[in-house]
Amino acid sequence: xxxxxxxxxxxxxxxxxxxxxxxxxxxxxxxxxxxxxxxxxxxxxxxxxxxxxxxxxxxxxxxxxxxxxxxxxxxxxxxxxxxxxxxxxxxxxxxxxxxxxxxxxxxxxxxxxxxxxxxxxxxxxxxxxxxxxxxxxxxxxxxxxxxxxxxxxxxxxxxxxxxxxxxxxxxxxxxxxxxxxxxxxxxxxxxxxxxxxxxxxxxxxxxxxxxxxxxxxxxxxxxxxxxxxxxxxxxxxxxxxxxxxxxxxxxxxxxxxxxxxxxxxxxxxxxxxxxxxxxxxxxxxxxxxxxxxxxxxxxxxxxxxxxxxxxxxxxxxxxxxxxxxxxxxxxxxxxxxxxxxxxxxxxxxxxxxxxxxxxxxxxxxxxxxxxxxxxxxxxxxxxxxxxxxxxxxxxxxxxxxxxxxxxxxxxxxxxxxxxxxxxxxxxxxxxxxxxxxxxxxxxxxxxxxxxxxxxxxxxxx
Ligand code: GLY
Ligand code: MN
Ligand code: MN
Numbered sequence: 001x002x003x004x005x006x007x008x009x010x011x012x013x014x015x016x017x018x019x020x021x022x023x024x025x026x027x028x029x030x031x032x033x034x035x036x037x038x039x040x041x042x043x044x045x046x047x048x049x050x051x052x053x054x055x056x057x058x059x060x061x062x063x064x065x066x067x068x069x070x071x072x073x074x075x076x077x078x079x080x081x082x083x084x085x086x087x088x089x090x091x092x093x094x095x096x097x098x099x100x101x102x103x104x105x106x107x108x109x110x111x112x113x114x115x116x117x118x119x120x121x122x123x124x125x126x127x128x129x130x131x132x133x134x135x136x137x138x139x140x141x142x143x144x145x146x147x148x149x150x151x152x153x154x155x156x157x158x159x160x161x162x163x164x165x166x167x168x169x170x171x172x173x174x175x176x177x178x179x180x181x182x183x184x185x186x187x188x189x190x191x192x193x194x195x196x197x198x199x200x201x202x203x204x205x206x207x208x209x210x211x212x213x214x215x216x217x218x219x220x221x222x223x224x225x226x227x228x229x230x231x232x233x234x235x236x237x238x239x240x241x242x243x244x245x246x247x248x249x250x251x252x253x254x255x256x257x258x259x260x261x262x263x264x265x266x267x268x269x270x271x272x273x274x275x276x277x278x279x280x281x282x283x284x285x286x287x288x289x290x291x292x293x294x295x296x297x298x299x300x301x302x303x304x305x306x307x308x309x310x311x312x313x314x315x316x317x318x319x320x321x322x323x324x325x326x327x328x329x330x331x332x333x334x335x336x337x338x339x340x341x342x343x344x345x346x347x348x349x350x351x352x353x354x355x356x357x358x359x360x361x362x363x364x365x366x367x368x369x370x371x372x373x374x375x376x377x378x379x380x381x382x383x384x385x386x387x388x389x390x391x392x393x394x395x396x397x398x399x400x401x402x403x404x405x406x407x408x409x410x411x412x413x414x415x416x417x418x419x420x421x422x423x424x425x426x427x428x429x430x431x432x433x434x435x436x437x438x439x440x441x442x443x444x445x446x447x448x449x450x451x452x453x454x455x456x457x458x459x460x461x
Contacts, residue, residue: 004100006171007055010164011071014053017160020067023121023150025157027053027063030127031136043218047127048350049161051259055099058089060137062110062130066117072103074110076138107138114145122147125158162355166347167382172260173432176348176384179262180430180441182214182255187266187445190253191452192459194270196245200225200238203251211255220261221352223253227270231423232392234342243270248278250424254352261352263386264442265428272456274449277320281391282425282449284316288389289427292344296431296438302375302385306344309389310336310369317391322419325410334369335410338397343373345386348430354384379433384441388428393419 001009018025029050032041046057054063060076073096078089096104105113114122124130131149134142168176186207193206204223211219226236227243231250243249247270254262267282269275274282292309314327314336322339323330330336347356356375358364365371375385397403398416427447432439446452 003055003171004098006169007053008100010169011053011065014161014164015065015067015070017164018065018157020123020153020157022067023123023148023153024117025065025123025125026130027065027126028124028128028130028137029054029056029059029061029063031129031133032059046259048165048259048354049126049158051350052161052165054101056095057259058095060107062107062137063126064110064113070103071101072105072113073099073101074105074107074113074137077106077108110137111139111145114139114147118146120148121150121153123150123154123157125154125161159360162357165349165355166377167380168349168384168432169382172349173382173384175258175260176262176430176432176441179216179220179255179257179260180264180444182211182216182257183253183262183264183442184445185214186210186253186255187251187264188455190251191266191268191446191455194243194249194268194456195460196270197242199240199242200227200230200249201240203243203249204238204253207251207253211253214255216255216257218256220254220256220263224251224265225253226250226423229393229421229423231267231425232394234392234424245271246275248274248282248423248425250426252426252428259350261348261350261354262430262442263348263352263388263428264430264445265388265390265426266445266447266452267425267427268452269456272460273453277419277422278425279449280320281422284313284320285389285391285425285427286447286449287316288312289387289429292387292389293429293431293438293440296379296385296387296433298379298381298433298435300379302344302377302379303370303373305387306370306373307331309344310340313340313389313391322412322415323410324412330410331369333407333410334367335407337369338403338407338411339391339393340389341368341372341392341394341397342388342390343370343375345388345428345431346374348384348386381433381435383433385431385433386428387431388426390424390426392424392426393422394424395420 029046189210190207225238227249228247252265314330317323347354359377430441
């Protein structure tokens, strides 16, 4: 089956699942976001529901569905000035051939299409900027069309698409494997280049250059590079800070392939070896990750994997003399979350934080140790999740007087105070749920202490 056929099958299955008998569904891609005060725009990312159903990635596209007429893509056709400044874009016939859609019409025809549905119920999924910025889609206004936007139906249909997006089809997995391969090349380059005097920014640039040399067109998200204390900021944007011997550097960077993300974190020493407590903590995070990956299989609750990882981490921190008490009790009190305040991972696909969330009927938790768990559902074959435990020394959490009083018995604060500049360690891989358990898409990116130290020895020789 070629890509266009696969997209047609995906749309047919979606329409069957939606089972609507009247009205219409609109799936806007989203509009370009201007860079304030300039005549340029931020890089455009189509809404994943549009990318998934339309197979198109241009801004201002609207995929429309009507149970009688089927699917139509309304695509922006650039005017002369736009052609002069930013190019002619893809001809509509080419979009039709690539997407398998019979009807690809200029965006200017959307107004008439909507006029014909005046008074009918309309669901809007994808990017909802169509409602707030109809002019961007060539409509004078949305209100004058007197459409009955059904919010409840919109939420239901969006959830249905999210559920379909969770299990990846073979063509999607192929893109994710290629994304992982490009990420491997970038991370290997980073492991070879890092050394005292190189800045976080320099490391980022060289890692991303390798993604692009491999054929990736974009990074899946803004690369994060934090050395020394900066590694304790969960999403640290690379700075001009030079790395120093004795520090660790945390690199969270992933290539994107055909809009499919990879999401990979590696942490390594700026010198040749993991020394002292760095080594102990790295070994612990690696163990937590290995156990979590071993627990991945169909039917397992992601939240249980997260809590299992929290327990292993707490037990390890007790062994290292950083926490005190029974690991289960410590996790019940969320003490582990002082050092591991994010979730074990998230779904991955067309977005870095993909169609996860809670299973229908569940509510997100506001518990300190669970509020950043981005997926609360049982895993199924074909799902791709990240498994990314970490341990961090975050001053904002660890010097908070209220927390220090509440956990006076549970944390060896005098040890923690000596480690406040350590930064953070995270190890993140992309894991496919298979019938047999787990397949690690990013397994070829070195992470054992022996592998990393061998690379570092050679690089710094
Ligand atoms: N790269 C962002 C994350 O790991 O969630
Ligand atoms: Mn991640
Ligand atoms: Mn990441």
